[in-house]
Amino acid sequence: MPELPDVETFKRYLDRTSLHQRISGVDVRSAYVLKGIPGSELARRLKGRRFESSRRHGKHLFVRANGDLWLRLHFGMTGSLQYFRHKQQEPKHTRVLFVFANAHCLAFEDQRMFGEIGLLKDVDEFLKKRALGPDALDVDLKEFKDILIKHRGAVKTILLNQKLIAGIGNIYVDEILFRARIHPATQVSALKEKTVAKLFRAACDILKKAIEAKADANLMPKSWLLPHRGKGGRCPRCGRELKSATIGGRTAWFCAHCQKRMS
Numbered sequence: 240m241p242e243l244p245d246v247e248t249f250k251r252y253l254d255r256t257s258l259h260q261r262i263s264g265v266d267v268r269s270a271y272v273l274k275g276i277p278g279s280e281l282a283r284r285l286k287g288r289r290f291e292s293s294r295r296h297g298k299h300l301f302v303r304a305n306g307d308l309w310l311r312l313h314f315g316m317t318g319s320l321q322y323f324r325h326k327q328q329e330p331k332h333t334r335v336l337f338v339f340a341n342a343h344c345l346a347f348e349d350q351r352m353f354g355e356i357g358l359l360k361d362v363d364e365f366l367k368k369r370a371l372g373p374d375a376l377d378v379d380l381k382e383f384k385d386i387l388i389k390h391r392g393a394v395k396t397i398l399l400n401q402k403l404i405a406g407i408g409n410i411y412v413d414e415i416l417f418r419a420r421i422h423p424a425t426q427v428s429a430l431k432e433k434t435v436a437k438l439f440r441a442a443c444d445i446l447k448k449a450i451e452a453k454a455d456a457n458l459m460p461k462s463w464l465l466p467h468r469g470k471g472g473r474c475p476r477c478g479r480e481l482k483s484a485t486i487g488g489r490t491a492w493f494c495a496h497c498q499k500r501m502s
């Protein structure tokens with residue numbers, strides 16, 4: 240499921256490939272992913288414009304077209320972008336295809352169709368309406384502490400709440416907690432100030448390094464949890480078998496030895 244590092248990677252890909260070219264058409268293959276706009280209107284409103292810049296907030300990507308129109312992309316569980324020239328390169332699960340005047344195309348592909356595409360006038364208004372918290376990479380230590388102090392619950396559940404901090408999902412939250420050596424079920428009220436600071440540093444570091452690795456698990460350090468998570472996986476730090484548990488409705492992977500519960 241695409242999280243902050245994945246969506247940032249899509250953003251950089253889109254910036255590198257798809258800006259400043261006239262959109263000659265939009266081909267909607269599955270209107271299911273469109274939110275609040277029919278396919279014909281999406282095509283009519285984008286045709287002849289150019290994508291000029293993009294902005295990411297949490298797991299959302301917003302692409303500004305000239306004339307102050309924003310395309311909103313959310314990648315759901317399996318969404319991604321593919322820029323290509325030749326028809327045979329088109330991804331199998333293309334849902335919406337943006338065709339450019341230079342004969343290249345940008346495909347929004349999404350096998351399971353939990354992704355979303357929409358148009359907006361005002362990104363900040365959208366973020367406010369959705370009540371999304373600040374982007375995880377924009378939060379400073381003071382804000383991070385304030386968010387944790389003001390809420391109750393398991394630290395994993397708090398970090399996953401997009402209304403408190405936007406961008407962290409199930410994979411990276413486990414990675415961050417592993418780095419900070421905090422058990423995912425630890426109540427935030429049991430965290431000492433020093434531990435909160437450690438958690439904050441872990442979050443910044445993991446998210447930034449994951450972006451550098453283009454959110455590709457194969458490019459992530461073997462000392463991370465990600466290459467080992469899953470049944471039979473072993474802790475890269477102590478070699479013990481990793482455990483899983485359901486916390487806040489999500490499966491957490493962790494090392495019960497390295498990540499002691501503090502409450």
Ligand SMILES: [Zn+2]
Pocket residue numbers: 474475476477478479494495496497498
């Ligand atoms: Zn361990």
